[in-house]
Amino acid sequence: MADYMVRATAAGGQVRAFAVTARDTVEFARAAHNTSPVATAALGRLLAGSAMMGAMMKGENDLLTIKIEGDGPIGGLTVTADGKGNVKGYAFHPEVMLPPNDKGKLDVGGALGIGVLTVIKDLGMKEPYVGQTILVTGEIAEDLTYYFATSEQTPSSVALGVLMNRENTVRQAGGFILQMMPGVAEEVVSGLERRLADMVSVTALLDEKRTPEGILEYVLGDYGVEIMDRLPVRFHCNCSKERIETALISVGKQELQQMIDDGETIEVNCHFCNQHYPVTIEELQELYRQAR
Numbered sequence: 468m469a470d471y472m473v474r475a476t477a478a479g480g481q482v483r484a485f486a487v488t489a490r491d492t493v494e495f496a497r498a499a500h501n502t503s504p505v506a507t508a509a510l511g512r513l514l515a516g517s518a519m520m521g522a523m524m525k526g527e528n529d530l531l532t533i534k535i536e537g538d539g540p541i542g543g544l545t546v547t548a549d550g551k552g553n554v555k556g557y558a559f560h561p562e563v564m565l566p567p568n569d570k571g572k573l574d575v576g577g578a579l580g581i582g583v584l585t586v587i588k589d590l591g592m593k594e595p596y597v598g599q600t601i602l603v604t605g606e607i608a609e610d611l612t613y614y615f616a617t618s619e620q621t622p623s624s625v626a627l628g629v630l631m632n633r634e635n636t637v638r639q640a641g642g643f644i645l646q647m648m649p650g651v652a653e654e655v656v657s658g659l660e661r662r663l664a665d666m667v668s669v670t671a672l673l674d675e676k677r678t679p680e681g682i683l684e685y686v687l688g689d690y691g692v693e694i695m696d697r698l699p700v701r702f703h704c705n706c707s708k709e710r711i712e713t714a715l716i717s718v719g720k721q722e723l724q725q726m727i728d729d730g731e732t733i734e735v736n737c738h739f740c741n742q743h744y745p746v747t748i749e750e751l752q753e754l755y756r757q758a759r
Contacts, residue, residue: 470700472519472552473679477690481651482659484687485519486643486679487700492518492554493629493640495702499741502561504631506541508573510558511629511640512607513546517556518700519644520611521548524588532587535610537602539580540565547739553703555739573631576605584610586618608642615646622647622656624663628670639673643682655690662686704740711735711744715751716758723755 472487493511496502502510513533521531529550536543541563546556568574581602588596598618603609608627615623627642645663647656663686672682683692715723715735726733727748735744746754 471679472522472698472700473683474522474695474698475680475683475687475692476695477683477687477692478651478655479691481648481655482687482690483646483648484643484683484692485522486641486682487515487518488639488641488673488679489515489518489700490637490640492700492702494637496556497635497637499702500557500561502558503564504635505565505573505575505578506558506561506563507631507635507637508629509541509575509578509607510544510546510556510561511637512575512627512642513544514554514556514702515627515629515640515642516607516611516625516644517546517548518552518554519642520586521550521554522552522698524550524590526550526591528591530589532589534585534587535579535582535602535607536585537579537582537605539578539582539605541578543579543582545738552698552700554700555702555704557738557741573629575607579605579607581605584614586614611644624659626669628668628673630670630674639670641673641679641682642669643679643686645686658689659687662689702740704737704742706737706740706742706744708744711746712750712754715746715754718758720755720758723751723758727751727755 470489470491475484497507517533532547534545542559544558548554563578565574565577584600586598600614600617603613608625611625612623615621624645630639632638732745732747
């Protein structure tokens with residue numbers, strides 16, 4: 468099943484909900500960056516969460532960037548998403564290995580440590596919106612829940628999960644976000660709190676092969692789920708040789724001349740997808756002629 472997400476409402480519009488299945492997206496990231504199991508779990512959770520948060524944006528060209536920086540061995544994560552289900556991202560130190568946490572799970576919180584979460588929304592205005600909060604647990608879902616409550620004043624519940632196969636490929640990945648709309652009835656809030664407290668983990672739901680619609684039915688079934696739309700999700704990077712050349716031109720003639728004088732083909736690496744772009748001396752000389 469190809470990755471996709473759904474947008475929905477429940478309780479007569481008092482709750483808005485998102486759910487995503489993202490196994491292929493996270494597996495692409497794992498293979499591209501050769502991430503360790505704990506780095507795959509960390510990056511995969513943020514990719515799934517960012518895909519849903521990107522779908523909350525209204526504009527055609529709006530762009531969301533989420534950065535997590537911590538004092539743990541992974542260093543941090545960066546993910547960007549648009550409103551069309553395209554996400555990309557990387558871990559600062561993808562090779563990090565850690566023993567399981569005290570629950571026997573991949574220790575994402577230990578890998579990230581203490582730090583900050585920054586959300587940047589480029590909405591086509593003069594200045595982007597920037598919101599920043601501390602990492603509450605480093606487990607990402609709880610940190611995004613805290614971000615919504617403190618920076619956007621939107622009571623939310625975020626659940627994210629990545630399940631690995633024995634050979635360290637991605638078995639399941641995805642999650643959901645529930646948000647209370649202004650004026651939501653107290654009985655709806657308390658009912659959902661009880662439901663969330665009693666439910667199985669999101670990875671268990673994913674491993675039962677539940678679709679995004681099935682996940683929301685499981686969580687919100689008593690509140691009349693209405694699916695608004697469906698959106699494909701994929702790991703997509705817009706890097707290209709042309710963009711690399713444009714960036715090289717922008718560094719100026721002096722820097723380009725130094726590269727030419729070194730007499731060797733250079734290789735430019737994209738952080739997001741780990742694609743390598745060789746640039747020959749002849750190509751550098753042509754870029755030098757175009758530079759100011």
